[in-house]
Amino acid sequence: MNYRLNELFDQKKKESTLAGLKKLFRLIAHEKRNLIVAFIAILVNAALNLVGPLLIGYAIDHYVVTKLYHGLLVFSGILLTMYLAALVTSYLQTKLMGSVGQRMLFTLRNAIFTKLQQLPVAFFNQNKTGDLISRVNNDTDKLNQFFSQSLMQFIGSIATMMGSGIFLLIINYKLGAATLVPALLILIFTWGISPWVKRKNAASLRSSGSMSAEIQESLNNFKVIIAFNRRDYFKKRFSESNTENYRASIGAGLANTIFLPVYGFFSSLAQLVVLAYGLYLISVGEFSIGLLVSYLAYATNFYNPLRQLASLWSSFQVAMAGWDRISQILDLETDLVTESSPKETSSKSLVEFKDIHFAYPGGKEILHHVNFKLVRGKTYALVGPTGGGKTTTASLMARLYDPTQGTVVLDGRNIKSYTPKERSQKIGFILQEPFLFTGTVKDNILYGNDAYLDYSPEHLATVIHDKGLEELLKVFDDGLETPVLSAGNGISLGQRQVIAFIRAVLRNPDVLILDEATANIDTVTEQLLDKIIKKLPSQTTLVIIAHRLNTIENADEIFFINDGEVIPAGSFDEAVSKLMEGKRVS
Numbered sequence: 001m002n003y004r005l006n007e008l009f010d011q012k013k014k015e016s017t018l019a020g021l022k023k024l025f026r027l028i029a030h031e032k033r034n035l036i037v038a039f040i041a042i043l044v045n046a047a048l049n050l051v052g053p054l055l056i057g058y059a060i061d062h063y064v065v066t067k068l069y070h071g072l073l074v075f076s077g078i079l080l081t082m083y084l085a086a087l088v089t090s091y092l093q094t095k096l097m098g099s100v101g102q103r104m105l106f107t108l109r110n111a112i113f114t115k116l117q118q119l120p121v122a123f124f125n126q127n128k129t130g131d132l133i134s135r136v137n138n139d140t141d142k143l144n145q146f147f148s149q150s151l152m153q154f155i156g157s158i159a160t161m162m163g164s165g166i167f168l169l170i171i172n173y174k175l176g177a178a179t180l181v182p183a184l185l186i187l188i189f190t191w192g193i194s195p196w197v198k199r200k201n202a203a204s205l206r207s208s209g210s211m212s213a214e215i216q217e218s219l220n221n222f223k224v225i226i227a228f229n230r231r232d233y234f235k236k237r238f239s240e241s242n243t244e245n246y247r248a249s250i251g252a253g254l255a256n257t258i259f260l261p262v263y264g265f266f267s268s269l270a271q272l273v274v275l276a277y278g279l280y281l282i283s284v285g286e287f288s289i290g291l292l293v294s295y296l297a298y299a300t301n302f303y304n305p306l307r308q309l310a311s312l313w314s315s316f317q318v319a320m321a322g323w324d325r326i327s328q329i330l331d332l333e334t335d336l337v338t339e340s341s342p343k344e345t346s347s348k349s350l351v352e353f354k355d356i357h358f359a360y361p362g363g364k365e366i367l368h369h370v371n372f373k374l375v376r377g378k379t380y381a382l383v384g385p386t387g388g389g390k391t392t393t394a395s396l397m398a399r400l401y402d403p404t405q406g407t408v409v410l411d412g413r414n415i416k417s418y419t420p421k422e423r424s425q426k427i428g429f430i431l432q433e434p435f436l437f438t439g440t441v442k443d444n445i446l447y448g449n450d451a452y453l454d455y456s457p458e459h460l461a462t463v464i465h466d467k468g469l470e471e472l473l474k475v476f477d478d479g480l481e482t483p484v485l486s487a488g489n490g491i492s493l494g495q496r497q498v499i500a501f502i503r504a505v506l507r508n509p510d511v512l513i514l515d516e517a518t519a520n521i522d523t524v525t526e527q528l529l530d531k532i533i534k535k536l537p538s539q540t541t542l543v544i545i546a547h548r549l550n551t552i553e554n555a556d557e558i559f560f561i562n563d564g565e566v567i568p569a570g571s572f573d574e575a576v577s578k579l580m581e582g583k584r585v586s
């Protein structure tokens with residue numbers, strides 16, 4: 001299955017903004033109450049601001065022109081009360097929306113992270129980590145910025161505009177219609193260029209995702225870069241992606257600011273229309289000065305929010321472009337679904353490969369017609385040339401991928417019928433480069449071993465002692481409390497493998513897969529590992545992937561894996577004698 005987000009984005013029919021918004025609101029449906037209260041607050045605020053000019057116009061015509069200053073004072077009092085009420089409603093909506101935005105950010109990041117954890121290994125093979133980080137961090141923040149800072153302003157501006165428009169038409173429909181014509185032109189202009197603006201913003205987010213991927217790659221490989229003196233190469237690559245990001249950002253910046261001068265021009269045009277046409281109407285006796293003052297205020301009230309809408313509209317476009325990138329992840333479905341009906345199969349083996357074929361997405365077939373069985377309690381070794389398919393075979397045993405054809409049977413059931421939790425309890429996989437995270441050795445050992453999380457230090461020490469793991473901890477200066485720096489960078493590869501080993505052994509898996517697990521460990525520690533392996537429950541099946549002969553001497557059965565075929569070669573002695581006989585087995 002193709003999981004390349006950037007390709008999927010190009011192929012997929014673009015979703016309409018409305019459909020995107022509906023999906024977003026479904027995700028934050030629990031905020032409905034807060035959104036409604038904020039919405040009402042902003043409408044009240046707009047209404048209060050709208051009545052102001054009408055009252056001022058009325059006061060001019062009835063109290064200023066007639067010099068009834070007492071009434072003017074009363075009117076000033078009313079206006080002040082209204083403006084105070086407007087302040088309260090504005091504060092209320094800002095406070096509410098600020099927290100809605102933060103909670104939305106939290107919900108979105110959680111949703112993406114949960115989705116990322118459900119997606120198969122193939123997804124991570126096909127996408128760059130830096131780009132994914134950028135989606136989780138930057139794109140969600142763009143949405144948050146819009147929601148917490150702009151959404152209600154957006155609604156408020158629209159409400160003020162519509163209210164002012166209505167007042168303009170009611171006070172004098174001819175003058176009103178003339179004033180609103182420039183707004184119609186603005187609307188047509190905005191409608192026309194919005195898709196372009198959104199495209200520019202999407203390109204900018206995408207290029208900042210690529211740049212973040214570039215940074216992540218060179219930070220991950222900084223040792224290799226320094227050792228091979230490839231600084232210039234990476235500098236050039238970074239400079240290219242930085243330039244692209246710069247160009248895309250300039251494009252997005254231009255797209256986002258193009259509204260402002262255009263809106264400014266049309267709003268000035270509208271003021272001019274009001275003044276010229278209004279003065280003409282006064283001269284022919286169809287209009288009063290007070291009304292013209294109100295009118296000018298309403299025209300300002302109409303066009304000012306419109307100008308504000310220009311910048312809000314671009315931040316809306318940025319947010320929607322970010323949301324598109326987020327929903328691309330949320331829409332993905334893993335193809336490694338758990339099948340609902342666990343059909344029992346006739347297999348008595350612990351693991352069985354039944355006519356397995358496998359190809360990586362978009363690649364050629366790596367395994368063809370593979371059939372073999374692993375029984376409980378035996379030790380198997382997978383050997384063969386580099387790139388022959390050993391790790392791939394082991395990955396299929398742990399269901400990191402599904403075969404393109406055939407069935408992997410685990411303990412009498414199709415492996416697809418196990419939930420990820422059940423599967424990881426049955427299978428312990430020590431990868432060539434074990435994954436560690438910042439914390440202590442203990443944190444890393446307990447990762448994936450939830451059963452031991454509540455154990456007291458003494459209780460945990462007993463478990464470690466019983467399993468014979470105590471000696472192994474001596475490779476760390478401070479034992480369980482030894483700090484592990486980011487991604488295990490502060491400790492040696494051998495130590496990392498020891499942690500992964502302890503982590504896997506503590507789980508008591510039915511199948512323990514060791515992929516080159518002892519390649520970086522000294523002979524003494526390796527002998528220790530051997531001793532611990534021998535102490536594993538007798539029913540544990542071991543699958544060892546190794547290049548070195550001494551690590552496979554004790555295997556009950558050896559499989560040669562080469563050119564997509566898995567050939568059983570019997571025990572170590574049998575395999576060696578076959579070799580001696582000159583049989584070609586690899």
Ligand SMILES: Nc1ncnc2c1ncn2[C@@H]1O[C@H](COP(=O)(O)OP(=O)(O)OP(=O)(O)O)[C@@H](O)[C@H]1O
Binds near residue numbers: 361
């Ligand atoms: N994630 C992947 N995507 C595409 N092709 C892959 C991927 N991983 C491995 N391959 C290809 O599959 C083939 C088998 O690789 P695999 O890692 O299983 O070999 P191996 O026998 O374990 O090799 P080694 O001894 O070097 O670890 C190789 O040709 C490799 O290029």
